[in-house]
Amino acid sequence: MQQMREMQKQAQELKKQMETEIIEYEKDGIKIVMNGAQELQSISFDDDFDFGDKEKVGEQLKNALNKATKESQKTVAKKMRGMMGDLGM
Numbered sequence: 001m002q003q004m005r006e007m008q009k010q011a012q013e014l015k016k017q018m019e020t021e022i023i024e025y026e027k028d029g030i031k032i033v034m035n036g037a038q039e040l041q042s043i044s045f046d047d048d049f050d051f052g053d054k055e056k057v058g059e060q061l062k063n064a065l066n067k068a069t070k071e072s073q074k075t076v077a078k079k080m081r082g083m084m085g086d087l088g089m
Contacts, residue, residue, distance in 0.1 A: 025068035028060050032068035
């Protein structure tokens with residue numbers, strides 16, 4: 001029971017840490033900033049970004065968002081492995 005309470009406490013601490021963890025992903029003139037809780041913080045485009053082809057822009061944006069989300073997931077998984085190790089799991 002004590003171990004369960006400790007896990008809950010560490011999970012809450014991890015959530016707070018993830019909200020402050022910033023992940024940036026940049027490719028093809030699109031920059032995505034997301035926190036470790038996978039909340040989108042900002043999207044920005046290079047000054048010379050070509051908005052001409054809507055389908056291409058949509059595809060680039062989708063890819064950038066997916067990559068940023070995956071990076072966020074990797075960050076969370078790494079932190080969780082550390083947390084589980086601390087609990088002897």
